[in-house]
Amino acid sequence: MKNNYKRCNIVVLIPLLYSFFFLGKMNASPFYYHFTYKPKLFVQQQITGIVRDQKGVPIPGVNVIVAGSSIGTMTNLDGEYTITTSVGDTLLYSYIGFKAFKVQVTETFSGDITLQASIDALEEVVINAGYYNTTKRERTGNIVKVSAAEIENQPLVNPLQALQGRMAGVEITPTVGIPGASSTIQIRGTNSLREEGNRPLYIVDGIPINSAPIDGVSLIGQYGGGADPLNTIGLYNIKSIEVLKDADATAIYGSRGANGVILITTKKETTAKSQLEAHFYTGASSLPNRMEMLNTQEYLKVRKAAFENDGVEPTNSNAYDLLVWDQNKYTDWQEYFLGGTAPVTNASLQYSGGSSQTGFRLGGSYFNQGTIYPTDFKYEKVTGNLNLNHRSNDDKLQLNLAVNYGIDRNDLVGATSLLSFPFSIPPNAPSVLNRDGSLNWDDWLAVGQNNPLSGYFNNTTSRVNNFIANLSISYRLQEGLNFKTSMGYTNLQSREIQKMPSYSYNPNYNRAHQSTHTNVNRTSWILEPQLLYEKNLLGGTVNAILGTTFQKNTGTSEQLTGVGYVSDVLIGNLAAAESVTGNSYLDTEYKYNAVFGRLGFKWQDKYYLNLTGRRDGSSRFGPGKRFANFGAVGAAWIFSEEKFIKDEISWWSFGKFRGSYGTTGNDQIGDYGYLDAYEVTTGPSGLYPTQLFNPNYSWETNKKLELAIELGFLKDRINLAVNWYRNRSSNQLVGLSLPAMTGFNSVQANLPASVENKGWEIELNTRNIQSKGFNWQTSFNISFPKNKLIAFPDLENSSYQNTYQIGKPLNIRWLYEYDGIDPETGYYAIADINGDGRYDYNDRIESKALVREYYGGINNSITYKNFSLDFLWQFVKQEGTLLFMDAGRIGNQRQEALETLNADSPYQMASQSIFGLIAYANVQNSPFFYTDASFLRLKTLSLNYEIPKSILEFLAVQQANLFIHGQNLITITPYKGLDPESPQTGNSYGGLRTLTAGIQLNF
Structure with missing residues (x-):
């Protein structure tokens, strides 16, 4: 106590001396300062309060920091916070969408704060640009963002499907409506002549993820391109998804960003107070549409007309559907094969x-979806996540660990006919299954036909284990200078077994049990490792990044076939097979090294330069061709900050010109493509060449140019952005054809x-109505893409x-x-x-471009008291x-087939002859069967109700929401096929109609 008294005297004495010697000369009373000074060392107190908005609603996640110190906390879900501070300290409150607020602590300070909504919301929207963060206001590149709320409101397997209709310039098309199948994604079109050269770069918490679908022999592998590696990420663990499109945004990723970059950021803890969040929903999925096919009587009428037109007598071999099968039997094969209801559950x-x-977030999720097919197969995934972050007391050291682990299991029937036969089996065909559940071979073999469900008892089980971990460490070397290093590791294992029992096939073939x-x-x-620097200079702010990348990918892929199992119980156990053959084996290694840098300059909060x-290096090219340089420049001018606009035009709240130009590369080709390659001959000790040596090929180059204007009106209640872009990809990596005498095709x-x-x-984003009890916001986007080949010597x-x-599109x-x-x-x-006869x-002189003329979406968000409604039209x-x-041929047809019976029909006459078949095959390669496949679809709908706090108090629940979510609910289209989103043949579908209901609880 004695020592403290001496310290107090010294603290008080310094301002006293200062007052006597200096302030006394200005007629200031020194005793006034002595009387009012209160040393902070002894007046500490614990502040407890609530942060609310202007409507009195508590705000969770508000940062509360003691100015000039490392002391800080965050508000919980009820807006409450507790912080220890001293009288005289200044508390800083900040939260996205609200103005920053500061207050000095006094002895009577209650801790309750009211934050005002930011007039300039653009400044508060933080955007992840990859190696750095920016805001929507200050960005020089084209970066679009989807928040966690928009992702969680959709009952989906893959997070990328949540982007459909929400982002301009981003096309996402499901390949097939089977859970777990990958989607085709393109950011601003097709740049490469190679399909694999158009994939964007996936980044999960700073770690590049191989975006190639996972190979397999299941329905997903054959029709959907393979399983998507992002399936194993839990949707409720995603904080945001950003898409980087132009040169300024993607150039920092160099060659990896040639086709755009998709950044997935997982959630961190939101408060120092312990919280438990639970989400659960359940529902069902079904096929949203049916094709109008012929019923039995209509079908038989067309078939009989075909024989009459051809002048051919029906026989048991060419007309078994007319002479052998029941003429009164009718089966709706669409309903039989695709009419099931798939249950959906998520927790x-x-x-x-x-x-x-130190904060942490630990969680997991479970997802289960059945099938619409006449089987009991299903899709399941289990995900786990851990996020741990820590900062030292002096705020110099910061650490973040993000771990995601997922198990993806898909049980699928092995019969590919489930996707095609629903539209081709005659409506009076006999049953495909016997009463005991076995395949009905008797009725089908009696007319010389194979059972359409051949392979029905094949069982394909695929399991994917995916581990993604990232550790980021940052240390402040001095004010404005930080050292940061990011370390990541991924491990994906896929195991797929297809079991093919002999009783799944024609018994006349005496086929052995088999597995693949x-x-x-x-x-x-x-x-x-990176160095990050920030300094105020020349009236502005300089931001700089200098870093390097070391990356290595390894991969193996093998396929084995076992034949001759004694019992169907042993199928899949290769040790029990009579013979095992290796169909293929591939072992690859890819190394990547780069040095990168960024220099950003902001001056007067209205001029921006980036x-x-x-410099990238890739092991996929030969010596001397492995390194290439890429870069970009981006600039922005917020002209609404100019005095002549800011002072004179009050209704014009924001205006910015933005532009960028730069180059990125592309090395998305197979590994070792520049080397000679050999395979072992079937004979002893033999090799034969399969690939020619060519060390001279190198990077594709993509030059990107963009100009944009962003406008805000009426205090940013109306925001408009118009972007024009031009990307040119050259130096294409392709297989060049070689003369046959070389022994190689290319x-x-x-x-x-x-x-x-x-x-x-x-x-276009608008806040249509903004009041205390009712709010309505609308966002609209539309894209007009043009793709063409401009040079090909x-x-x-x-x-x-x-x-x-x-001059035509690639597709x-x-x-x-x-x-x-x-x-x-x-x-x-x-x-x-x-x-020439x-x-x-x-003779093919016409071309059809299979591209979208334009696409987009319009989303509405409406809140009224405790209710909220969100719906998106794509x-x-x-x-x-x-x-x-x-x-006229055996097999069902669309309803339009009845028109062939009319003299003025636009279709050829009903026929079962070879000449009619040839004519039909030829016309398929003409514009005749092309039709308008445009559509307007209610893509998502979400209705939420927040249960009042008064009801939850006795349950010790902080927050509870009841919700109903819908997907693909309504489709308006002139297209008469199954799904206009997959309009290449008419019988494929990209997504199911899903309706779920659930609850969210926070404890």
């Missing part, structure tokens, strides 16, 4: 807590071909002459010219352009094909 549990220095095993392993690690550079090389993607993107003499055309089909119905034969006719590619303008009009 998630997250626990977070910690202290002001597909194993895929992917492992990667990455290390990225310079980015990266060699990997760079082709001086150029692909251009350009277009317009428009985004000697195209007419290359192997691609029948694939591409200068085109060369078609015959449709010449109407031949009046002499009654069959479809196409034009013989060169008059045959039809080949020389729209697409496009063309597609619609087949199943080979009227």
Whole structure:
């Protein structure tokens, strides 16, 4: 106590002396300062309060910091906080969407604070730009963001499907409506002539993820491209998804960002107070549409007309459906195969807590979805997540650990006919299953036909284990200078077994039990040390990043087949098979190294400049070609900060011009493509070459240009952004054709071909109504993409002459010219352009571009008291094909087949002859069956009700929400196929209609 008294005297004496010697000269009373000074060392207190908005609603997650110190906390879900401070300290309160607030602590300070909504919300929206953060106001690049609330409101398996209709310039198309199947994603079009060269870069918590679908022999592998590696991430653990599109945003990723970058950020703890969050929903999925097919009487009528038109007598072999099968039997095969209801269940549990220095979030989720097919197979996934972050007392050291682990299990029937036969089996066909559940072979073999469900008892089980971990360490070396390093590791293992028992096939073949095993392993690690610098300079702020990347990926893929199991119980146990053969084996290694830097300058809060550079090295190219330089420049001018606008035009709240230009590369080709390759011959000690040596090919190059304007009106209640972009990809990596005398079909090389993607993107956000009890916000986006091949030297003499055309999109089909119905034969006719009496590619002079003319979405968010309603309409303008009009042949047809019985029908007459079949095959390669496949779809709908606090108090529950979520509920389209989102044949579908109900609880 004695020592403290001396310290107090010294503290008080210093201002006293200062007052006597200096302030006394200015007639200031020194005794006044002596009387009012209160040393902070002895007046400490614990502040407890609530932070609310202007409507009195508590705000969770508000940062509360003691100015000039490392002491801080966050408000809990009820807006409550507790912090220890001293009288005279200044508390800083900050939260996205609200103005920052500061207050000095006094002895009577209650701790209750009211935050005001920020007039300029753009400044508060923090955006993850990859290696750094920015705001929507200050960004120089094109970065769009989807928040956690928008992701959680959708009953989905894959997080990327949540982006559909929400982002301009981003196309996401499901390949097939089977849970777990990958989606096709394109950011601003197709840049490469190779399919695998158009995949964007996936980044999860700073770690690059191999975006290639996982191979397999299941329905997903055959029809859906493979399983998506992002399935194993829990949707309730995602904080946000950002998509980087232009050169300024992607150049810092160099070659990896050529096709855009998708950043997935997982959640961290939100408060130092322990919290438990629980989500649960259950519901069902079903096929949202049906194709109108012929019933039995209509089908038989068309079939009989076909024999009459051809002048052929029906027999048991060519007309068993007319003479053998029951003429009164009717089975709706669409309903039989695709009419089931798939139950859906999801449960998630997250626990977070910690202290002001250390916080954690630990959780897991379970998802289960059945099938609409006539089987009991299902899809399941279990995910786990851990996020741990810590900062030292002096705030110099910061550490963050993010771990995600997921198990994905898919049980699928092995019969591929489930996707095609619902539309082709005659409606009066006999049953495919016997009463005991076995395949009905007798009725089908009696007419010489295979049972459509051949392979029905095949069972394909695929299991994916995916581990993703990242450790980020940051240390402040001095004020404005930080050292940071990010270390990541991923391990993905996929095991797929397809069991094929003999009783799943025609018994006449005496087929043995068989199994196919597909194993895929992917492992990667990455290390990225960085220096980050920030300093006020010349009236502005300089931000700089300098770093390097070391990355290594390894992968193995093998497929084995076991044949001759004694019992079906042993199928899958390779040790019990009579013979085991290796179908394929692949072992790859990929190394990547880069040096990157960024220099950003902000002056007067209205002028922004961003310079980015990266030097990349890839092991996929030969010596001397492995390194390349990429970079970009981005600039922005917030002209609304200029005095002539700010002072004179009050209704114009925000205006910004933005532009960028730069280059990125692309090395998305197979590993070791530049080396000679050999395979072992079937004979002893033999090798034969399979690939030619070519060390001279190197990076594809993508040059990106963008100009944009962003406007805000009426205090940012109306925000408009218009973007124009042009991307040109050159030095294309393709397989160049070789003469047959070389013994090889092609060699990997760079082709001086150029692909251009350009277009317009428009985004509009409005706050239509904003009041105490009712709020309504709308967001709208639309994209007008244009893709074309602008250069391809000697195209007419290359192997691609029948694939591409200068000035046309890459995804085109060369078609015959449709010449109407031949009046002499009654069959479809196409034009013989060169008059040589045959039809080949020389006669295909028309082309159809299978691209979207425009697409977008409009989302509305409405809140009224405790209710909230969100719904998104997705729209697409496009063309597609619609087949199943080979009227008269065995197999069901669309309802339009009845029109073939009319004299003025646009379709050829019903026929079962070979000539009618040839005519139908030819017309499929003409514009005849192309149709408008545009659609307007209610993509998502979410209705939430927050249970009042008064009801929850006695349950010790902090917050509870009841909700109903819907997906693909309504589709308005002129397309008569199954799903306009997958309009290539008419019988495929991209997504199911799903309706779920659930509850969210916070304790």
